[in-house]
Amino acid sequence: MVNIKDVAKACNVSIATASRALRHTGYVNKEKRKAIIEKANELGYIVDNNAQTLKKGKSMTIGIIVSDIENFFYNMVLQNLITEFAKYGYRVIISYSFEDAEIEKDCIKFLLSSKVDALIFTPISNTNQDLINLIRKRNIPLLQLFRQAYPEVDAICVDDGYGAYIATKHFLSKNLNKVMLLSVKLPFTPSRSKGYKLAMSEHHIAVDENLIQRFPLGKTIEPKLIELIERYKPEAIIAGTNTFGLDAIEAMRKLNVQIPLIVFDNLDWLKLLEISTIAQPIKEIHEQTVDNIISKLNTKHYISPESGLNVRIRPELIIRKSA
Amino acid sequence: MVNIKDVAKACNVSIATASRALRHTGYVNKEKRKAIIEKANELGYIVDNNAQTLKKGKSMTIGIIVSDIENFFYNMVLQNLITEFAKYGYRVIISYSFEDAEIEKDCIKFLLSSKVDALIFTPISNTNQDLINLIRKRNIPLLQLFRQAYPEVDAICVDDGYGAYIATKHFLSKNLNKVMLLSVKLPFTPSRSKGYKLAMSEHHIAVDENLIQRFPLGKTIEPKLIELIERYKPEAIIAGTNTFGLDAIEAMRKLNVQIPLIVFDNLDWLKLLEISTIAQPIKEIHEQTVDNIISKLNTKHYISPESGLNVRIRPELIIRKSA
DNA sequence: TTGTACGCGTTATCAA
DNA sequence: TTGATAACGCGTACAA
Numbered sequence: 272m273v274n275i276k277d278v279a280k281a282c283n284v285s286i287a288t289a290s291r292a293l294r295h296t297g298y299v300n301k302e303k304r305k306a307i308i309e310k311a312n313e314l315g316y317i318v319d320n321n322a323q324t325l326k327k328g329k330s331m332t333i334g335i336i337v338s339d340i341e342n343f344f345y346n347m348v349l350q351n352l353i354t355e356f357a358k359y360g361y362r363v364i365i366s367y368s369f370e371d372a373e374i375e376k377d378c379i380k381f382l383l384s385s386k387v388d389a390l391i392f393t394p395i396s397n398t399n400q401d402l403i404n405l406i407r408k409r410n411i412p413l414l415q416l417f418r419q420a421y422p423e424v425d426a427i428c429v430d431d432g433y434g435a436y437i438a439t440k441h442f443l444s445k446n447l448n449k450v451m452l453l454s455v456k457l458p459f460t461p462s463r464s465k466g467y468k469l470a471m472s473e474h475h476i477a478v479d480e481n482l483i484q485r486f487p488l489g490k491t492i493e494p495k496l497i498e499l500i501e502r503y504k505p506e507a508i509i510a511g512t513n514t515f516g517l518d519a520i521e522a523m524r525k526l527n528v529q530i531p532l533i534v535f536d537n538l539d540w541l542k543l544l545e546i547s548t549i550a551q552p553i554k555e556i557h558e559q560t561v562d563n564i565i566s567k568l569n570t571k572h573y574i575s576p577e578s579g580l581n582v583r584i585r586p587e588l589i590i591r592k593s594a
Numbered sequence: 595m596v597n598i599k600d601v602a603k604a605c606n607v608s609i610a611t612a613s614r615a616l617r618h619t620g621y622v623n624k625e626k627r628k629a630i631i632e633k634a635n636e637l638g639y640i641v642d643n644n645a646q647t648l649k650k651g652k653s654m655t656i657g658i659i660v661s662d663i664e665n666f667f668y669n670m671v672l673q674n675l676i677t678e679f680a681k682y683g684y685r686v687i688i689s690y691s692f693e694d695a696e697i698e699k700d701c702i703k704f705l706l707s708s709k710v711d712a713l714i715f716t717p718i719s720n721t722n723q724d725l726i727n728l729i730r731k732r733n734i735p736l737l738q739l740f741r742q743a744y745p746e747v748d749a750i751c752v753d754d755g756y757g758a759y760i761a762t763k764h765f766l767s768k769n770l771n772k773v774m775l776l777s778v779k780l781p782f783t784p785s786r787s788k789g790y791k792l793a794m795s796e797h798h799i800a801v802d803e804n805l806i807q808r809f810p811l812g813k814t815i816e817p818k819l820i821e822l823i824e825r826y827k828p829e830a831i832i833a834g835t836n837t838f839g840l841d842a843i844e845a846m847r848k849l850n851v852q853i854p855l856i857v858f859d860n861l862d863w864l865k866l867l868e869i870s871t872i873a874q875p876i877k878e879i880h881e882q883t884v885d886n887i888i889s890k891l892n893t894k895h896y897i898s899p900e901s902g903l904n905v906r907i908r909p910e911l912i913i914r915k916s917a
Numbered sequence: 918t919t920g921t922a923c924g925c926g927t928t929a930t931c932a933a
Numbered sequence: 934t935t936g937a938t939a940a941c942g943c944g945t946a947c948a949a
Contacts, residue, residue: 274941290945340673405638647941650928
């Protein structure tokens with residue numbers, strides 16, 4: 272383990288001089304600086320993050336807790352966040368909560384313990400209020416992404432309600448009035464059914480609650496779907512998630528029917544199958560996220576406000592063959 | 595920032611006692627311990643990782659550098675690794691190299707600087723030999739995943755050559771001899787074309803090099819594919835990646851032909867489309883990876899060997915309607 | 918322009 | 934069973 276002391280000794284200078292040379296800070300003789308840097312490389316010296324963070328009280332890292340590692344869309348946003356924050360000199364530390372509030376608690380603790388300078392997370396529940404309070408007390412910039420579980424904390428979400436609204440409007444404009452909505456049992460997200468109902472009311476159509484179905488994530492709904500399609504004979508279907516979309520396609524195939532379909536979240540295979548989709552506004556999401564965090568970080572004495580923002584970014588309807 | 599000193603003061607004990615109580619180590623009066631832990635929770639005390647790691651010279655973390663955040667299969671393996679290592683008390687720190695050797699260098703440096711206890715990575719190139727040497731000199735357990743760019747370092751890979759072999763065999767057994775292989779221009783991975791050629795030679799069929807096509811990752815090959823299919827009229831196609839598979843399907847659709855197809859990497863949409871596939875052995879990969887790393891970590895004075903293992907795990911052929 | 922010396926928060930040793 | 938104290942590696946105020 273070669274440390275700065277070793278480098279200093281090898282160069283016959285003091286630790287302070289070596290540090291100044293390597294950190295490019297303060298005065299140090301040009302030739303000496305060059306020699307020190309060279310020697311450091313030669314010895315394979317790498318600064319110790321832990322010591323540096325401990326000393327400076329700043330880690331130049333941003334913690335991000337992602338709730339679902341399988342979510343392609345989350346990964347896209349994450350990729351952009353990593354790249355963008357790097358431009359500001361910040362590294363991203365990623366933790367995955369796997370949609371589990373206990374794991375989320377661990378992740379938050381770990382990131383706080385690591386002294387991240389800011390924290391972005393997709394909340395699972397509102398059961399970690401104590402930690403949220405702690406973060407706010409410490410004035411660490413904090414942001415909820417995709418969901419808002421804590422009203423006092425800023426949130427940037429996709430307006431899925433609006434997504435459902437434009438999808439429903441699309442079908443209604445084609446005189447397909449019996450639209451079935453496969454919604455998600457996910458708390459803290461903008462409600463798809465609200466947008467659905469708004470569109471219906473704008474067209475003066477009574478809402479048939481049987482056509483609004485809610486399912487939890489994580490398991491196939493295909494058998495249930497077959498039953499529902501047979502019973503209620505919808506004229507169009509809006510699938511609230513990708514997997515619901517897959518299940519809907521499979522169900523229709525088995526029933527040998529073709530019902531117009533719009534699926535949330537634009538993935539590759541949807542394009543291939545020429546299925547209409549509600550596309551996530553990836554670019555807007557990561558841009559607003561970076562803005563939000565960086566501006567908080569740049570505010571010298573940032574103090575978390577009493578009540579949080581709730582930014583809702585609108586997705587886009589992409590019409591293909593299926594609808 | 596409440597630290598252990600604050601907790602100690604609040605409890606009228608010394609820092610040492612507070613530390614023992616909170617770390618559950620050494621002797622401390624039962625009631626005092628309870629009081630200290632309670633007070634720590636009340637104050638929102640969280641141990642400082644940086645100080646702890648600095649002091650102990652051990653971070654209880656394992657660094658993993660993933661080359662491609664979009665790769666569903668990598669993410670699955672990653673998820674399992676996180677969960678499994680947690681059982682041994684290790685946290686995973688994830689860095690993404692985005693298939694860029696320079697970023698990879700940064701990631702390695704960052705993880706070393708963070709004092710990870712072990713490092714797993716998917717190498718992009720063999721241009722970071724200096725850092726690899728450094729890691730080996732420090733005797734930090736090291737493992738290459740999915741690719742082997744440094745022969746002296748242990749590697750666990752999927753035997754894509756075998757995948758191509760069984761896929762080719764399958765077609766040959768059905769008397770489809772003109773098999774086109776869409777291979778990947780990826781260095782350091784087991785060669786798909788080798789397996790293809792082996793199968794061909796076992797059936798005493800001369801290899802037509804025109805049928806073996808190699809493409810880089812990241813951009814569509816559909817136009818090229820249309821041309822190739824028209825020119826060489828293959829009787830069967832093996833797509834070396836998912837995206838090549840998508841492109842092949844699209845090309846066939848445009849040409850209005852149906853050619854038997856097998857696609858590498860079993861994703862959801864392949865099942866839906868009833869496309870045959872070479873399925874990645876996710877479970878074996880993560881199990882062997884965990885074994886490899888944990889056993890190195892448990893070897894008191896682990897010394898990296900002269901030459902690395904090269905474990906090749908065989909994928910599985912899943913036959914569906916498409917072939 | 919350089920070096921000395923201290924402290925960041927923690928753990929471990931050792932003496933009490 | 935407890936507490937004083939010395940490190941861990943680094944950055945910097947201050948003195949030289």
